Amino acid sequence: MSVANAFTSGIRRVNHAPSLLVGVWLLTFLAALPLGLQVRAAIAESLGASPAAGAAARGVDYTWWQQFSEEATGPSKAFSPAIVGGAAVIDNLSSIIDNRSHEIAVAAAGFTYAIVWLILAGGILDRYARNRKVGSFAFFSACGGYFARFARLAIVAGLAYVALFAWLHGWLFDGIYPRVTANWTVEWHAFALRVSLYCLFGAALCLCNLVFDYAKVRIVVEDRRSVVGATIGALRFVRRRPGVLALYLIDGCCFAVVMTAYALAAPGARVSPWWTLAAGQAYLLARIWVKLLFYASEVAYFQGSLAHAAHLARPLPAWPDSPAADIADSPPAKD
Numbered sequence: 237m238s239v240a241n242a243f244t245s246g247i248r249r250v251n252h253a254p255s256l257l258v259g260v261w262l263l264t265f266l267a268a269l270p271l272g273l274q275v276r277a278a279i280a281e282s283l284g285a286s287p288a289a290g291a292a293a294r295g296v297d298y299t300w301w302q303q304f305s306e307e308a309t310g311p312s313k314a315f316s317p318a319i320v321g322g323a324a325v326i327d328n329l330s331s332i333i334d335n336r337s338h339e340i341a342v343a344a345a346g347f348t349y350a351i352v353w354l355i356l357a358g359g360i361l362d363r364y365a366r367n368r369k370v371g372s373f374a375f376f377s378a379c380g381g382y383f384a385r386f387a388r389l390a391i392v393a394g395l396a397y398v399a400l401f402a403w404l405h406g407w408l409f410d411g412i413y414p415r416v417t418a419n420w421t422v423e424w425h426a427f428a429l430r431v432s433l434y435c436l437f438g439a440a441l442c443l444c445n446l447v448f449d450y451a452k453v454r455i456v457v458e459d460r461r462s463v464v465g466a467t468i469g470a471l472r473f474v475r476r477r478p479g480v481l482a483l484y485l486i487d488g489c490c491f492a493v494v495m496t497a498y499a500l501a502a503p504g505a506r507v508s509p510w511w512t513l514a515a516g517q518a519y520l521l522a523r524i525w526v527k528l529l530f531y532a533s534e535v536a537y538f539q540g541s542l543a544h545a546a547h548l549a550r551p552l553p554a555w556p557d558s559p560a561a562d563i564a565d566s567p568p569a570k571d
Contacts, residue, residue: 237540239479243486245540246533249364250525256360257528261521263356267349354390357531358382361456364532365539378456385455389463393448400440408433446484447471449530453538473538483537487530494522 237245250257362378363370370378413433417426450470451463460466474480498519 237537239482239486239537242479242483242533242537242540245536246364246487246529246531249367249532249536250528252367253363253369256363257521257525260356260360260524260528261517263352264349264520264524265517267345267352271345354386355379355383357386357452358456360528361452361531361535364535365453365457382456385461385463386452389448389451389455389466392463392467393444396444396448397441400437400444404440405437408437442484442488443474446480447474449534450474450480450538453531453535457535457538473541477541479537479541483533484530487526487533490529491523491526494519494526498522 356379358381359375359377359379362382363375409430413430416429420426447467447470450473451466454460454466454469454473455463458466460469498515501515
């Protein structure tokens with residue numbers, strides 16, 4: 237299968253399963269709701285009946301907002317002017333690439349959300365691999381059937397990401413960068429070097445993500461039990477097929493388009509809060525669609541490359557027959 241065919245097939249598979257998109261979006265919204273309620277309570281307590289409350293009701297009081305974000309603790313720390321408009325996109329990317337730590341409550345919510353994705357990933361990949369409706373029982377059966385294997389794979393992936401952030405990131409930005417730029421006097425030279433190191437570190441992150449994505453695909457399509465074998469197989473698959481990188485780049489461009497569109501069109505702080513909420517949820521829905529596109533296009537490319545297009549090693553689970561069927565087939569009782 238060509239890269240273009242895999243990409244278009246991935247789009248069709250995502251669009252033909254709208255319940256997955258809506259379900260993941262709803263789970264994301266519900267996961268963030270408790271933190272949002274905590275932030276709301278903290279804002280109400282901070283404003284109270286003060287003059288700043290009237291200014292906040294009429295528009296935006298940046299003086300109060302800045303003071304609130306500096307004094308806040310827990311999830312309220314994230315409520316800063318950096319979340320307004322396109323700044324939110326840049327702030328999220330910066331926190332990843334600069335390896336910034338987060339508040340415990342925010343980190344715990346992120347970890348919980350990652351577990352939810354880990355649970356759903358098996359069912360999502362199974363649905364896209366079959367490329368047809370499977371029903372809720374088969375979907376959740378696949379979620380449960382692959383969860384243990386995906387959990388073991390997550391441990392392996394976690395060790396790889398820890399090595400990247402703890403060793404590679406420190407070596408690049410705490411070792412190479414200050415040593416090289418110690419005697420430089422031209423600021424843009426140092427900026428260019430830092431951007432180059434960002435690109436190098438980002439490429440390492442993307443490659444790691446790509447390998448573990450195809451490890452998940454191999455576990456589902458080929459029903460592999462060994463996560464180490466699936467990871468090694470994914471490494472071989474990525475190394476032997478340059479189209480994998482091209483497809484990942486195309487999917488990544490879709491992600492970049494979504495972020496750029498939101499950064500340019502995101503409402504400012506003086507717009508109605510309900511419009512801001514609607515725009516934010518539309519952006520979240522688009523990001524989830526792109527994430528599902530990564531999964532669907534990778535499944536399509538893998539199946540097309542290894543002639544698995546109409547085959548999965550794991551049979552489609554079916555609901556057990558009614559107990560009445562066993563009674564009807566049983567021999568009559570003897571007196």
